[in-house]
Amino acid sequence: MKPVAFDYKRPASLDEALALIKGNDGSTKLLAGGQSLGPMLNLRMVQPTLIVDVARLKELVGVAETKDGVTVGAAVRHAAIEDGEVPDVANGLLRRVAGGIAYRAVRNRGTIGGSLSHADPAGDWAPVMMALDAVVVARGGAGARDIPAGRFVQGPLATALEADEIAQSVRIPRLSPDAKWGQVKLCRKPGEFAESLAVVVIDRKRRAIRAVVTSPRHAPTYLAGTAQLIDGLKGWSADAEQKIKDAVAADLKASKLVGDDPYRLQIHRVTVARAVREALS
Numbered sequence: 001m002k003p004v005a006f007d008y009k010r011p012a013s014l015d016e017a018l019a020l021i022k023g024n025d026g027s028t029k030l031l032a033g034g035q036s037l038g039p040m041l042n043l044r045m046v047q048p049t050l051i052v053d054v055a056r057l058k059e060l061v062g063v064a065e066t067k068d069g070v071t072v073g074a075a076v077r078h079a080a081i082e083d084g085e086v087p088d089v090a091n092g093l094l095r096r097v098a099g100g101i102a103y104r105a106v107r108n109r110g111t112i113g114g115s116l117s118h119a120d121p122a123g124d125w126a127p128v129m130m131a132l133d134a135v136v137v138a139r140g141g142a143g144a145r146d147i148p149a150g151r152f153v154q155g156p157l158a159t160a161l162e163a164d165e166i167a168q169s170v171r172i173p174r175l176s177p178d179a180k181w182g183q184v185k186l187c188r189k190p191g192e193f194a195e196s197l198a199v200v201v202i203d204r205k206r207r208a209i210r211a212v213v214t215s216p217r218h219a220p221t222y223l224a225g226t227a228q229l230i231d232g233l234k235g236w237s238a239d240a241e242q243k244i245k246d247a248v249a250a251d252l253k254a255s256k257l258v259g260d261d262p263y264r265l266q267i268h269r270v271t272v273a274r275a276v277r278e279a280l281s
């Protein structure tokens, strides 16, 4: 199938882009790397009348490091993060995640802001940004607002962005030097979206212990009970593994995201346990 006919504009500034999407009723779509929008256009899952290309806006491609972390422009490509062009304030987690997204051709074009804004439930960046307590900076006609990553993704393909807002950047706090992380992506084939993706961050100095899990069937979710358990763990053991798996099952049951499907429950239990093991080793 081919996309519907649409107009294409490439504004020269963020303000110009915002003017083009003012009062957007959903008929205007932003284009960044096109790696998700392209297929959706081809399948006519979206049928815009106007596409506004934000991929090269200078306000969206910058990277600024401070002592507290790094601000990454929304249009920064996965490949730039994979290649270390962005300071990895998360002790190597950012590069690991970027390098594990699909394959290089996708990473050469796909962007961090496009991934977050598209909110594919199996997308790699959203759970990681949640585990790192990152903040998405959104720009609209009325100015900028901060949206914590934990509130940004609201469900499959749904975010806290208004239709006339643009994700400008992501502010990622710096992990303590001795903070640890684990990230496990379970795919049927390399380069595919994850069946289950777990991220664990243990930053005791900042009192930030996070466990997040996602899958193609639900939005990324914090596992609060599991994180509490991880906080008390001294090291890895068979007993610790069992306790983690039980805690994941309890958290997921409480969230009602997975239901009683034993397979879904089991793959999440396994990915989270492996992520904890990686973080503790």
Ligand SMILES: Cc1cc2nc3c(=O)[nH]c(=O)nc-3n(C[C@H](O)[C@H](O)[C@H](O)COP(=O)(O)OP(=O)(O)OC[C@H]3O[C@@H](n4cnc5c(N)ncnc54)[C@H](O)[C@@H]3O)c2cc1C
Residues within 6 Å of the ligand: 029, 030, 031, 032, 033, 034, 035, 036, 037, 038, 054, 074, 075, 100, 101, 102, 103, 106, 109, 110, 111, 112, 113, 114, 115, 117, 118, 120, 122, 123, 124, 125, 161, 165, 166, 167, 168, 191, 192, 193, 194
């Ligand atoms: C074969 C294949 C495999 C893939 N596998 C994975 C995977 O394993 N893990 C993974 O995480 N991703 C995967 N992806 C998706 C990839 O990461 C995309 O790059 C990403 O989902 C979208 O980023 P984009 O820059 O291409 O956005 P686009 O496709 O250009 O846009 C996606 C959506 O976000 C909106 N948007 C884009 N930028 C902004 C912005 N700044 N502000 C507001 N809205 C915006 C667009 O309007 C559109 O609705 C895969 C893609 C392909 C084609």
